[in-house]
Amino acid sequence: DSGVTQTPKHLITATGQRVTLRCSPRSGDLSVYWYQQSLDQGLQFLIQYYNGEERAKGNILERFSAQQFPDLHSELNLSSLELGDSALYFCASSVGRDSPLHFGNGTRLTVT
């Protein structure tokens, strides 16, 4: 058990809808990362937060947004969903920069 909790585990929704994925980091970890994993793209970095502030941004679509709250949990919001957004979405946390990442077990999103 990595100590990182992601909910929900599975999500099935229709095109055009909006969903929110939630992540609780390991106790004591200030950094939260979001990754998207698909068969054709592999594990792609989306965004990182450190203690509530955005620290780094990857190839995150404008339809996607994220935030980290004062209690350090994070949410990833995906809107105007398309079929191609179907993927596994992972959250990871770390104590800080250059520290190992601890991944949750992911949310499997299926857009129909």
Place this chain on the structure above:
Amino acid sequence: TQLLEQSPQFLSIQEGENLTVYCNSSSVFSSLQWYRQEPGEGPVLLVTVVTGGEVKKLKRLTFQFGDARKDSSLHITAAQPGDTGLYLCAGEYGNKLVFGAGTILRVKS
């Protein structure tokens, strides 16, 4: 084009065989990490290699960082079915941790 190229993409071997998987880049990394991911779970860190030429051992797994810090390899001795999984290398690039596409390893008993 991936910043970190992993090969082979897929490897299916019998229990007891040895294998090596590779992680290559044209860029220099201050360190590289190796993760293993099993179905239904997130990646789990195996090791971080930091110094060029460094060799680290984790039981039957041997990790090597290239002298120029552009490549790394993972060698497994006497593979076991429990070694089955997706092996990912990762390195920090532009303030982001980027991953290779991974090697899917299947060890048959």
